[in-house]
Amino acid sequence: MFNTGEVLETINMIEREHLDIRTVTMGISLLPCIAGTAKKTAENIYDTICKKAEKIVKVTYELSREYGIPIVNKRVSITPASIICAPFASKSYLIGKALDDAAKAVGVDFLGGYSALVHKGMADYEKTFIESIPEVLADTERLCSSVNIGSTKSGINMDAVKLMGKIIKTAAEKTKDNDSFGCAKLVVFCNAVEDNPFMAGAFHGIGENSTVINVGVSGPGVVQHAIENNKDSDLTELAEIIKRTAFKITRAGQLIAKEAAKRLNAEFGIVDLSLAPTPARGDSVAAILEEIGLESVGTHGTTACLAMLNDAVKKGGIMASSRVGGLSGAFIPVSEDIGMIEAAQRGTLCIDKLEAMTSVCSVGLDMIAVPGDTPDTTISAIIADEAAIGMINNKTTAVRIIPVIGKNVGEEVNFGGLLGKAPIMPIHKESSELFIKRGGLIPAPIHSNKN
Amino acid sequence: MQAVLTVIGKDKTGIISEVSSFLASKNVNISDISQTVLEDYFAMIMLVDITAATVEIAALSEECAELGHRIGVSIHVQHEDIFKAMHSI
Incomplete structure (x- = not known):
């Protein structure tokens, strides 16, 4: 027979803390x-x-x-x-x-x-x-x-x-x-991955089997709640709590992935251990960082908290699944996370801080709205910065940026549903045009020569 | 196949009776049962065998949710594997 506490914990996670596949x-x-x-x-x-x-x-x-x-x-x-x-x-x-x-x-x-x-x-x-x-x-x-x-x-x-x-x-x-x-x-x-189940960046790599099932789990609310229940824990203990929570979440994902693959005549691919937020309150990665002890996401300490969170999620998740892949880490899309939206509206969260955050978590500058008159060379330069972080740190980085035509800083854009809403964020006005016009290839870093 | 049925809500007379007679009507066998009352809060967990049941697990889950709504408690029916996966290695 099952332990009452464990059964109720699972039900609580699903009913109140937005645990879902x-x-x-x-x-x-x-x-x-x-x-x-x-x-x-x-x-x-x-x-x-x-x-x-x-x-x-x-x-x-x-x-x-x-x-x-x-x-x-x-x-x-x-x-x-x-x-x-x-x-x-x-x-x-x-x-x-x-x-x-x-x-x-x-x-x-x-x-x-x-x-x-x-x-x-x-x-x-x-x-x-x-x-x-x-x-x-x-x-x-x-x-x-x-x-x-x-x-x-x-x-x-x-x-x-x-x-x-x-x-x-x-x-x-x-x-x-x-x-x-x-x-x-x-x-x-x-560094795009070939087995990412999340949109908009999913594609099926040519090294993959003909038909596979990849599953992305989520549960920022569950992690937030676990931290909330441990107000006096130090960061070592918090990391352990996050690991245990990530383990449970991932096991649910692994179960569904295997069963879905069987019923759909496909191969089980991977479980992506991501903390993917939605605009719903209680389903926010920003709220986890704030629960750890930041007044607002974006302030000093954000990168450190995110690094700890991201690493603990991976460590807990990796043991829970026979195959881990995709992006596997905390997502920080601005428009899809109520805590990020509010921090951007307050001006606490800026693009430069987001860029720093992307060096310690999965993905990159995600769902960021910028003024519609942003020059294409500035967008290219933002992409180059992110790509440099990915290239040097041997990780995936991405840019999903929306220059909203006709809108400027102070205005807002609303995509609705899971894509949420975003304030138009300010960017640097100084030009990057000459840099971008040079073209060519930034050579691979020295540590890529491993053979 | 085994499923876990949970009943959560404010304690009152006849909850177990309502649930178990409903399960009997669907030919669902109760393998194990545990129940606790914390203050006024009622939590019952049943392990049920639905191999011979007259309905599929998904339909049973929906009908139980309706029953719960009627008697003022929350009832979930889930495949036991979700709990095994999440809480045992």
Whole structure:
């Protein structure tokens, strides 16, 4: 028989502390879909996704009812589309449309992988593909895009960084009637991972099996509550408490991932041990940092608290799952976390502090709204800074930045739902144009030469 | 297959009777039961065997939630594996 306290603890976590499975993401290889023409390839893609992911919504619904734990998002990730589109790059939009249609047909809320990997060099067909991204994001609803522009092993492709500044501005322009929403579906990575279940940066790496299930767990509220119950603990003890909590959360994710894989005839991929916030109160990573003892996230001490939190989450989670992957760490998206939103509104949290925070946690500058008249070279420079942190520290970093056309500091943008709302954050006015115009490649760091 | 049924709420007469007769009507066998009352707070945990039940676990969970609503307590039915996964190595 079960221990009463343990059973009630689980129920409490789900009922009151927002414990949930944040996403069940099916990774699908689309390599077998490549045909002689874009039209035929698009048909193959639509059919493949509809066949493989047909039951994802039904199965996750059943699992959530049987185990009594909510499964918030059902998603699909695919082989980076620039590879699929290589023979007919100028018609990439046809593939984008087929992907969006397939996502709607199977009922997933997002499909990730309209992506290109150009961290070392950018072939002509990849450039053409990347140039299609703004229009495709404007014309589709559920499709997400990402571009990997650097890695520890290869350095930072500054030509791609320069291009992505322009692409982000174009995507913002093309969706300006909708608060430049297109940019919320576009991530620029350094050291992108191939098994990330979270959007908008998910894609299905070419080293992966044909169909896999990757699961992202969440539970900032559970961690916050555990810290709340231990007001007198020192940081050594707090780290242990966070580890134990992360262990439990991850075990729930592992169970659901294995069962979902079995029922969907897919291979179990990984569990991503992330603390992913939502705009709901009580589901905030910022609130955890404040519970540790900061008056507001963004103040001095934030980076240290986040480093401890991120590390403890990994340590607890790694033992709980047979396969850990994805981004695995605390997420700090501004618009998707009520504590971050409020700190940004107060002015306590600025881009520079966020940048420091990204050097000790997973991902990077995420869901940050900036003035619509921000020059594309400034956006490129922000990307370059983040990529440098990722490259040197051998970790994934990303930029999902939204230059909201027509809006300025003091105003706010509201995307609704899980994407939340964000105040327009101030950025440095001084130009980075000459730096970005140089182009070329920032060479890989010395410590990448390990062979 | 075993499931864990939890009943949480303010204590009053007849909770166990209501729940157990409902379970019997669905051919659900009670394997183990523990119950505590802390002040006025009632918490009961049952391990139930639903192998021969007339409904699937998901449907049973929903019907139990409705029953709980009717008698003023909160009832959850969950696959036992979620608790095993989270609390044992």
